[in-house]
Amino acid sequence: MQNQTAKTLKGKAVAALEAGKLQQALKKAQLGVKKFPKDTDFHAISGFVLTEMKQYKKSIPHFIEASRMKPDDAQFVENLANALMQTGQIPKALEYTEQKLEQFPNNKELNRVLDEIHLKGSNWRMIVEHASRKLESEPDDVNLLSKRARAYSKIGFVDDHTRDVTRAYELDPENLKIAFQKAVTLHQSGDKDGSKGLLQSILEEEPQHRFALFQMSTIVSKKDAPEILDAVESAIAGSYEDHQELEFAKATLISKIDDLDAAMPQFARANKTQHDGNPYDTAAEENKLKQITGLFPVEAGLPVAESTDTPVPIFVLGQPRSGTTLMEMMLSAAPGIAGCGELTLGADLSHDIQTGDQKFDPASAEDFAQQFRNLMPPIPEGSTAFVDKMPHNYQRVGFLLSAFPNAKVINMLRDPRDVGLSKWIRRFPAGGMRYASNLAAIAHSANMYRRYMAHWEAVAGDRILTVPYEKLVADPKTYSQQVAAFCDIEWDETMMHPEKNTKQVRTASIDQVRNKISTKSIGGWQSVSEHLRPMLDGFDPALWPEYDLG
Structure with missing residues (x-):
């Protein structure tokens, strides 16, 4: 009887939503939350209706609860990531989205949210300000230093980025995330040997670290490439999802061991993996051209x-x-x-x-x-x-x-x-x-x-x-x-x-x-x-x- 009542109430909420009667849909969905607190659908409908009403802040608790109850449902994760971004909680939105992309690496909506964050320098400046405020009272917080370093990098503050990465690594050299940042910074500065040594230490600790494997694939010589290729193929075999970093690493290594022609089918696979989760919008680019040139x-x-x-x-x-x-x-x-x-x-x-x-x-x-x-x-x-x-x-x-x-x-x-x-x-x-x-x-x-x-x-x-x-x-x-x-x-x-x-x-x-x-x-x-x-x-x-x- 209870299941039938819940089903009926859901049907009415969805029907009101589809008819554009948002207040009515919200009322029924929130009634369902009270009566059936363990039913994920009522939280999801409530959150979605609030999103349609542009009330993103109010939608967040519903999406948090829905994703907690069904952590493997990508739709709830997508909605929460978008709501965090829309409410200006950029540091939290970035961290959550990147974390969930580990679980859903080719999810288009999560990639869209990540793109929207990445494509605005103002978002990175917000992260710099957020981290800087916290670092005033916690100057040795390596995670904050790491976040600020990355944000500095995105807006071109190279010296500030290097300073934060160096300080974070001094404080916690065993932290693999920070060690990887340090390795990339060394490579950018022209110290390939230093970068390679640090990447090797990361891979000794975590042999299937896909970012370290990709970075290593771009640095190693033809002589050392077969060993890294074995590690990359082992990581691919041990993963339930296709990861673009590993697919590109494999292609890069094949091109070094054999030649570019031999690697081209693997580059095609790597690019397909990336494009499936993040496709190019031809119509949007044509519209942008029209908008911009129309101004001049x-x-x-x-x-x-x-x-x-x-x-x-x-x-x-x-x-x-x-x-x-x-x-x-x-x-x-x-x-x-x-x-x-x-x-x-x-x-x-x-x-x-x-x-x-x-x-x-x-x-x-x-x-x-x-x-x-x-x-x-x-x-x-x-x-x-x-x-x-x-x-x-x-x-x-x-x-x-x-x-x-x-x-x-x-x-x-x-x-x-x-x-x-x-x-x-x-x-x-x-x-x-x-x-x-x-x-x-x-x-x-x-x-x-x-x-x-x-x-x-x-x-x-x-x-x-x-x-x-x-x-x-x-x-x-x-x-x-x-x-x-x-x-x-x-x-x-x-x-x-x-x-x-x-x-x-x-x-x-x-x-x-x-x-x-x-x-x-x-x-x-x-x-x-x-x-x-x-x-x-x-x-x-x-x-x-x-x-x-x-």
């Missing part, structure tokens, strides 16, 4: 801010893997030029303007510039220019050139087939790079880049220098001199030797830029072209006149 009509010209403060911004942009890191290392090797890595500020400050109805006028541009300078990481005293090498700033050139009338834009152009291959054989877990795990999406994104740049060239072409990657690596002196002249900086011979630059590198180019400039990667796509057909067929030849894509 060609015939109107750019709205320009008044201030021309220094240091002068140099924005290096292009497709990821097109040479943006190389160009930053060349520029920041010159005296007085500060390399800031990939700042999220262009995206952060333009997002609300892009998606809203407001116009971007000179006053908006002035405000944009002031906020940008206030939020960027500190740079050395006496710097005459700073470099922001966020590749995806190709979407935001209009905002950047309006805000900074003295800014320079360097567009790195590279054969999209080489760029596409380079993306395909590396792991890019960031939300803004979801296209990198699908061949057709790689081509669509590449075409979008050319469409953006065609618009910006029409709007402000004289303020943009396009540097062909292939010509730069073949003749670094001529092209580094051209870049220096364009940026109004004095050319220095050190610009031809970026491998000597000791700056931390936090991108997929981490190892390549530690080597001398080389042409060896040009045309690499040709040897594995049969594995890349959806990408090769997707490029629009009309958008790439510099390359024979016919």
